[in-house]
Amino acid sequence: MSANTADASRPIAVFDSGIGGLTVVSALRRELPDEDIVYLGDTARVPYGGKSQATIERYSEEIASLLVAEGAKMVVVACNTASALALARLREVLTVPVEGVIEPGVEAALGATRSGHVAVIGTKATIGSAAYAGALQAARPGIRVTSMACPLLVPLVEEGLFDDAVTDAVLERYLAPIRAKDVDALVLGCTHYPLLSRAIARVAGPKITLVDSAANCARVVARHLDESGLRADSGKAGSLDISFTDTPDHFLDVVRGALGLEKGTVRVRQVPTLGQ
Amino acid sequence: MSANTADASRPIAVFDSGIGGLTVVSALRRELPDEDIVYLGDTARVPYGGKSQATIERYSEEIASLLVAEGAKMVVVACNTASALALARLREVLTVPVEGVIEPGVEAALGATRSGHVAVIGTKATIGSAAYAGALQAARPGIRVTSMACPLLVPLVEEGLFDDAVTDAVLERYLAPIRAKDVDALVLGCTHYPLLSRAIARVAGPKITLVDSAANCARVVARHLDESGLRADSGKAGSLDISFTDTPDHFLDVVRGALGLEKGTVRVRQVPTLGQ
Numbered sequence: 001m002s003a004n005t006a007d008a009s010r011p012i013a014v015f016d017s018g019i020g021g022l023t024v025v026s027a028l029r030r031e032l033p034d035e036d037i038v039y040l041g042d043t044a045r046v047p048y049g050g051k052s053q054a055t056i057e058r059y060s061e062e063i064a065s066l067l068v069a070e071g072a073k074m075v076v077v078a079c080n081t082a083s084a085l086a087l088a089r090l091r092e093v094l095t096v097p098v099e100g101v102i103e104p105g106v107e108a109a110l111g112a113t114r115s116g117h118v119a120v121i122g123t124k125a126t127i128g129s130a131a132y133a134g135a136l137q138a139a140r141p142g143i144r145v146t147s148m149a150c151p152l153l154v155p156l157v158e159e160g161l162f163d164d165a166v167t168d169a170v171l172e173r174y175l176a177p178i179r180a181k182d183v184d185a186l187v188l189g190c191t192h193y194p195l196l197s198r199a200i201a202r203v204a205g206p207k208i209t210l211v212d213s214a215a216n217c218a219r220v221v222a223r224h225l226d227e228s229g230l231r232a233d234s235g236k237a238g239s240l241d242i243s244f245t246d247t248p249d250h251f252l253d254v255v256r257g258a259l260g261l262e263k264g265t266v267r268v269r270q271v272p273t274l275g276q
Numbered sequence: 277m278s279a280n281t282a283d284a285s286r287p288i289a290v291f292d293s294g295i296g297g298l299t300v301v302s303a304l305r306r307e308l309p310d311e312d313i314v315y316l317g318d319t320a321r322v323p324y325g326g327k328s329q330a331t332i333e334r335y336s337e338e339i340a341s342l343l344v345a346e347g348a349k350m351v352v353v354a355c356n357t358a359s360a361l362a363l364a365r366l367r368e369v370l371t372v373p374v375e376g377v378i379e380p381g382v383e384a385a386l387g388a389t390r391s392g393h394v395a396v397i398g399t400k401a402t403i404g405s406a407a408y409a410g411a412l413q414a415a416r417p418g419i420r421v422t423s424m425a426c427p428l429l430v431p432l433v434e435e436g437l438f439d440d441a442v443t444d445a446v447l448e449r450y451l452a453p454i455r456a457k458d459v460d461a462l463v464l465g466c467t468h469y470p471l472l473s474r475a476i477a478r479v480a481g482p483k484i485t486l487v488d489s490a491a492n493c494a495r496v497v498a499r500h501l502d503e504s505g506l507r508a509d510s511g512k513a514g515s516l517d518i519s520f521t522d523t524p525d526h527f528l529d530v531v532r533g534a535l536g537l538e539k540g541t542v543r544v545r546q547v548p549t550l551g552q
Contacts, residue, residue, distance in 0.1 A: 043327070044321070044327065044331050045320070045321050050434070050525070051319070051320065051522050052522050052523040054522075054523070055320050055521075055522045055523075124525075151431065151434070151435055152431055152432070152435060152442075154431075155427065155428055155430075155431040156428070158326070158427070159427055159428060165445070166428075166442065166445055166446055166449070169441070169442055169445065170442055173442070245331075246327050246328050246330075246331045247328040247330070247331075249326070249400075273549050
């Protein structure tokens with residue numbers, strides 16, 4: 001058995017600040033049904049979107065290091081905020097490949113726009129980092145990018161207000177400046193937002209295509225596993241192991257139902273902290 | 277110098293899940309101008325309101341133990357969620373007196389109601405704990421209590437939407453069931469809510485008196501210090517030392533301005549975690 005074969009049987013680790021990253025798990029299950037997946041959502045410290053880069057880097061490193069120590073062959077950062085602010089740090093300190101959701105989202109946005117004007121919505125931290133705008137401009141110089149922090153959307157999603165007058169009123173406010181331009185592709189730059197895609201599409205109007213990085217992230221992960229010989233080929237369905245840093249509430253069932261993920265045991269575990 | 281005199285010169289520690297607890301600090305400054313106050317806001321893990329009792333107890337114990345080890349003569353839990361879920365635990369493990377905001381809020385509500393029907397609004401964790409309802413009924417058997425979790429109010433406050441159509445629409449939804457009853461006192465059971473008091477009063481209508489526990493908490497703390505001989509009598513203005521577990525954003529300036537708190541140095545520090 002070569003080293004690569006041994007490596008290939010190890011799980012893919014996916015982490016997120018909370019529950020939203022299960023949208024990426026769902027896409028990975030479809031794209032890579034043979035892979036074992038370990039998911040850890042940091043619900044004890046959620047949300048990351050209003051916190052500083054130093055804190056987001058520390059939390060991301062704590063979680064990813066733990067998952068690698070437990071045998072992950074690759075780390076997928078399902079959280080846009082952590083992808084925007086901690087990916088460089090993770091690639092520096094981890095011994096396995098790390099994939100985030102920003103680069104796949106950028107690729108998908110470039111495939112979707114005709115006008116050359118892309119909008120990005122996300123948390124304060126993600127938008128403040130300019131990670132999407134920078135990556136879009138690096139990939140296609142001259143592209144126009146309109147970015148908008150939408151801090152109220154995560155709480156609205158967590159309240160399950162997917163189709164609601166309050167959510168529509170908040171979206172109207174966030175999306176009006178985007179609708180007023182010639183934007184034709186809108187990146188949903190937060191794992192919570194796909195759960196609002198119907199409302200976002202309604203308020204954004206028919207000229208704007210929504211770009212969700214989850215599906216593209218799964219394709220990028222598959223490509224990476226193939227290129228590095230790390231793809232599992234067991235021929236049997238991969239396992240899914242979900243845990244959180246705090247006891248999950250009913251929102252987990254809402255999300256799991258919406259995504260069609262199997263119901264398994266969900267564990268609660270603590271993450272050792274760094275730097276004390 | 278007696279032990280009590282030495283004790284009395286030590287600071288009062290105030291902690292909160294974030295910035296909102298500065299409303300309690302502001303009330304303490306007015307009530308107890310000679311006291312040194314040390315404030316620690318856990319912005320790296322904010323909010324507490326949607327988290328489990330085990331996590332809220334752990335965070336509260338970590339922070340309060342640190343402040344006591346650093347010399348606090350008393351701990352004031354400015355956070356309603358931590359007061360509701362962790363006060364018993366803190367009183368068990370700490371060697372100094374601990375005061376929360378629930379009992380002072382209950383006292384104030386009982387003073388305000390004529391109809392004998394009190395409403396309480398707060399986070400999911402606070403309302404789920406039934407701490408207010410239990411304490412109200414223990415203090416005055418037969419009192420009627422209507423409780424309502426209002427999870428969207430904290431994010432709206434943190435966005436600074438104090439007087440805004442979206443906030444009013446959300447408040448309409450939360451307060452309609454309260455307005456439909458003979459409630460005449462409404463406990464603002466979260467330190468963020470006093471910043472919305474104008475909007476809440478507008479939506480609640482003129483028959484309902486708003487009860488804010490901050491001022492009453494300061495009076496209870498003063499009474500406690502007097503009774504135990506722990507009151508500072510330096511004759512000079514007490515110091516105020518503010519720190520957070522994450523870098524503060526512009527919201528700190530908004531709150532400090534609204535409360536008329538002096539601008540001093542604000543530190544960022546980590547809290548050692550327990551139980552790993």
